[in-house]
Amino acid sequence: MADERQQDTRSRLTTSRRSVLAAAAFAPALTGVPAPAHALPAGREGRALVEPVMTKLADWADVGEVLRRPGDMRRFMYHTGLPRRDLTVFSHGVRINPALALGTHMSFVRYADHSTLLMGDAVVTERELQRFCDVLQKHGIMLTAMHKHLLAHEPDVWWVHLHAHGHDPVAVARGLRAAFDCTGTPPAEPATSSASVDLDTTAIDAAMGVKGGADGEIYKSTYVRRETVADGHLVLPPGLGSTTSVNFQPLGGGRAALSGDLVMIASEVQPVLTALRRGGIELVEVHHHNLEDEPRLFFVHYWAVGNAVRLAEAVRKAVDTTNVVPMPGGAGS
Numbered sequence: 001m002a003d004e005r006q007q008d009t010r011s012r013l014t015t016s017r018r019s020v021l022a023a024a025a026f027a028p029a030l031t032g033v034p035a036p037a038h039a040l041p042a043g044r045e046g047r048a049l050v051e052p053v054m055t056k057l058a059d060w061a062d063v064g065e066v067l068r069r070p071g072d073m074r075r076f077m078y079h080t081g082l083p084r085r086d087l088t089v090f091s092h093g094v095r096i097n098p099a100l101a102l103g104t105h106m107s108f109v110r111y112a113d114h115s116t117l118l119m120g121d122a123v124v125t126e127r128e129l130q131r132f133c134d135v136l137q138k139h140g141i142m143l144t145a146m147h148k149h150l151l152a153h154e155p156d157v158w159w160v161h162l163h164a165h166g167h168d169p170v171a172v173a174r175g176l177r178a179a180f181d182c183t184g185t186p187p188a189e190p191a192t193s194s195a196s197v198d199l200d201t202t203a204i205d206a207a208m209g210v211k212g213g214a215d216g217e218i219y220k221s222t223y224v225r226r227e228t229v230a231d232g233h234l235v236l237p238p239g240l241g242s243t244t245s246v247n248f249q250p251l252g253g254g255r256a257a258l259s260g261d262l263v264m265i266a267s268e269v270q271p272v273l274t275a276l277r278r279g280g281i282e283l284v285e286v287h288h289h290n291l292e293d294e295p296r297l298f299f300v301h302y303w304a305v306g307n308a309v310r311l312a313e314a315v316r317k318a319v320d321t322t323n324v325v326p327m328p329g330g331a332g333s
Contacts, residue, residue: 047233050111052076063108066173069188075328076237077107084123084157086184091153094257094305099218100249101149101259102157104185106176107240108169116169117234119241119290120162120176128183129158135182136162139175147287149259149301161289165234198250199308207312208246208319210326219256221246221312223324225263225297232292241290242297244324246315248308256308258315261299264322269298271321276302279314 057071060078064071071080082105083098096102106120118141124132133143145161164172197219204219205211212221223244229236236242244263248256258281264272269286276283284301304311 049230049233049235050113050115051235052109052237053112055110059110060108060169062170063173066170066177067106068177074107074239076109077240078109080106082106082122082180082185084185085189086186087123087125087155087157089150089153089155089157091150091303092305094249094251096150096153096257096259097216097218097249099215100247100257104180106162108172109237109240111234115165115167115234116172117231118162118164118169118172118176119231121289122160122162122180124158124160124183126156126158129160131182132160132179135179136175139172139178140164140166141172141175141179142291144291145287145289147285147301149261149284151282151284151303163231163290165232197248198252199248199256200254203309204248204312207309208316217250219248219250220260222327223319223322224327226323226325227295229297230294231290236293238328241293243327244319244322246312246319248311250308251305254307254309255305256311258304258306258308258311259302260315261301262318262322263324264298264300265295266298268322269300272300272318275318275321276300276315279311279317280304280306281311281314281318 054076055078057073060071063078064080067080069080069082071078081103084102084104085098087102089096089102102123104120104122106118109117111117122132136143142163143160144163146158149159150157166172195217197214197217199219201212201219204221208221210221210223212219224238225242229242231241242263245260246258247260248258250256262272273283281302281304284303286298286300288297289299290297
């Protein structure tokens with residue numbers, strides 16, 4: 001009997017200790033205090049977290065040559081954009097500018113263990129989708145999500161999230177190139193100066209609390225998560241796989257089409273959805289982008305048409321329910 005009482009006491013102490021440790025682990029998230037990188041647990045396989053390292057544009061020359069697209073450096077990321085300028089897509093009577101919601105984006109990051117991570121988001125038509133996926137799988141590139149970014153639209157378009165990790169980024173680039181060659185993705189165009197955005201961008205910046213930036217005719221406001229985000233055992237640099245994007249397409253007379261996505265942890269999902277609907281913003285999809293992110297991230301895509309500044313004020317209320325800060329260096333950096 002005495003042995004049973006001792007065992008029961010030890011069990012209660014162990015349970016209590018676990019509860020204290022769990023509370024301590026979640027304290028930064030609950031208080032909104034950014035969690036430092038070393039505070040994250042080890043990767044899901046118990047491996048130590050690996051940090052990204054800075055690279056130069058020249059370090060990615062072989063990748064750019066294979067992709068046959070000009071890339072740019074966005075802090076830790078080598079980024080390549082492949083807008084679907086070949087597609088004429090309408091949603092709710094609005095012709096969608098490629099920079100609003102039809103941009104394919106690929107980002108490579110180098111790590112301290114000399115490995116390379118690819119994360120990407122590809123725009124393909126429904127007719128292209130299955131062949132595109134087959135070629136990616138043949139080259140060892142994983143599919144982590146397939147979903148919609150727009151409500152009813154023609155032609156039917158899908159957005160596919162891609163992931164690869166290894167030590168041969170050129171081989172990954174060859175796989176990407178083979179997959180994109182199965183689609184109508186057009187070749188790169190010579191760089192041109194950005195057109196002026198026909199919106200009151202000063203008022204939008206004030207409403208959003210962040211300095212936005214122009215991507216052609218589209219105005220974008222971008223935020224990143226405060227806490228450190230990891231993909232498995234890899235620490236993700238700010239802006240990779242954990243970004244809130246708010247995009248405005250001018251429609252004339254101060255009006256805009258609003259499209260983008262907000263990044264959330266589980267406890268933020270319902271407050272965000274409620275704030276968006278109260279602001280008259282339509283919900284498109286809620287989903288994941290990645291398979292092994294920590295903390296677990298969710299994304300909501302949304303749509304609205306109206307006065308651009310009032311839309312900015314409405315979406316800002318949803319942004320403010322999440323633990324994000326303005327993107328370092330501004331939108332598109």
